[in-house]
Amino acid sequence: VKKIALLTGGGDCPGLNAVIRAVTRTAIMKYGYEVIGYKFGYRGLYNNETIPLTLETVSGILHRGGTILYSSNKDNLFDYAVEEDGKIVKKDVSDVAIENLKKEGVDVLVVIGGDGTLTSARDFARKGVNVIGVPKTIDNDLAATDLTFGFYSAVDVATEALDRLHTTAESHQRVMILEVMGRNAGWIALHAGIAGSADVILIPEIPYDINRIVQKIKERARMGKFFTNIVIAEGARPKDGEVVVSKIVEDSPDPVRLGGIGNKLARELEQLIDTHEIRSTVLGHTQRGGNTSTYDRILSTRFGVAAVELINEGKFGNMVCLKGDTISYENLEKVIGHIKTVDPNGHLVQVAKSIGISFGE
Ligand code: F6P
Numbered sequence: 001v002k003k004i005a006l007l008t009g010g011g012d013c014p015g016l017n018a019v020i021r022a023v024t025r026t027a028i029m030k031y032g033y034e035v036i037g038y039k040f041g042y043r044g045l046y047n048n049e050t051i052p053l054t055l056e057t058v059s060g061i062l063h064r065g066g067t068i069l070y071s072s073n074k075d076n077l078f079d080y081a082v083e084e085d086g087k088i089v090k091k092d093v094s095d096v097a098i099e100n101l102k103k104e105g106v107d108v109l110v111v112i113g114g115d116g117t118l119t120s121a122r123d124f125a126r127k128g129v130n131v132i133g134v135p136k137t138i139d140n141d142l143a144a145t146d147l148t149f150g151f152y153s154a155v156d157v158a159t160e161a162l163d164r165l166h167t168t169a170e171s172h173q174r175v176m177i178l179e180v181m182g183r184n185a186g187w188i189a190l191h192a193g194i195a196g197s198a199d200v201i202l203i204p205e206i207p208y209d210i211n212r213i214v215q216k217i218k219e220r221a222r223m224g225k226f227f228t229n230i231v232i233a234e235g236a237r238p239k240d241g242e243v244v245v246s247k248i249v250e251d252s253p254d255p256v257r258l259g260g261i262g263n264k265l266a267r268e269l270e271q272l273i274d275t276h277e278i279r280s281t282v283l284g285h286t287q288r289g290g291n292t293s294t295y296d297r298i299l300s301t302r303f304g305v306a307a308v309e310l311i312n313e314g315k316f317g318n319m320v321c322l323k324g325d326t327i328s329y330e331n332l333e334k335v336i337g338h339i340k341t342v343d344p345n346g347h348l349v350q351v352a353k354s355i356g357i358s359f360g361e
Pocket residue numbers: 011073137138139181182183234248256257288
């Protein structure tokens with residue numbers, strides 16, 4: 001191996017720059033490889049938009065969220081929108097990408113992304129490209145790894161938001177609802193809810209009954225606590241009745257991303273409670289921006305170094321992952337499409353229940 005290339009695909013996430021830095025530094029300093037980056041994810045690979053990655057270009061980026069390589073969403077080169085005779089048609093343009101890699105003299109492609117981006121990585125591996133995957137998402141919903149980088153940074157932001165809502169809720173004796181991200185998994189809500197002392201945690205894995213939430217608010221009032229903090233995952237849904245947001249549909253205008261379920265819950269609670277004012281906050285993309293948490297800086301650095309070690313050992317077609325406290329790897333064929341959600345009977349849910357947090361069951 002002489003030359004490696006990196007790209008970042010899908011939604012951004014704190015820790016991407018830390019991975020880029022760790023891969024680049026290890027590749028150059030330990031193994032003497034040349035490193036380049038493709039800009040804008042797979043789109044840049046198709047358009048051959050490269051930038052050199054050197055010790056200088058990756059200097060000072062460890063803590064910074066976002067990605068110096070930029071990203072693009074849903075750019076699947078195996079089903080890519082191109083213009084032909086004035087019309088937009090979908091085509092498999094993966095051979096153009098493979099040709100570009102050859103022209104650049106790239107021996108290995110390191111792909112940093114979530115499920116969608118890694119699915120294409122697997123498909124390139126199937127076509128004989130030397131690929132290494134690095135798992136990324138704030139949602140922490142990839143089954144092959146115990147943790148994805150970015151998750152704890154998002155949890156930190158959500159926890160801080162709950163801390164801030166706590167004092168204002170108490171002052172005004174209000175019910176505060178905080179909607180957090182997580183797609184179809186409740187990891188961010190569960191962790192932030194415990195860390196930020198929420199009274200109610202609502203997650204997709206445990207459909208809620210609004211009457212139980214009302215009960216909790218009243219119970220707290222009887223105990224002299226005239227405020228309640230609720231954290232709700234964007235994918236959460238009620239037990240019965242209309243499913244507001246049961247799944248995130250990739251290609252439709254997405255109510256989740258516009259802040260759906262938290263505001264709906266607020267409106268419904270308002271009909272059922274006249275003792276408290278209710279306010280709703282949608283945390284949105286603040287969870288993905290800003291600086292990377294210390295935990296994620298370390299995990300990203302471990303993943304980046306491990307990716308280059310796999311390259312050095314010639315173990316292509318794999319994704320680095322965390323198992324317990326050990327960095328390991330898994331074949332890309334096995335990691336795709338396996339989403340990890342919260343176990344409703346799992347330890348953390350039990351811990352939350354033990355300390356009196358309601359899941360609205
Ligand atoms: O997968 C990460 C994530 O931030 C989800 O939590 C959220 O549902 C989605 O991406 C938002 O996507 P976009 O940035 O395209 O609005």
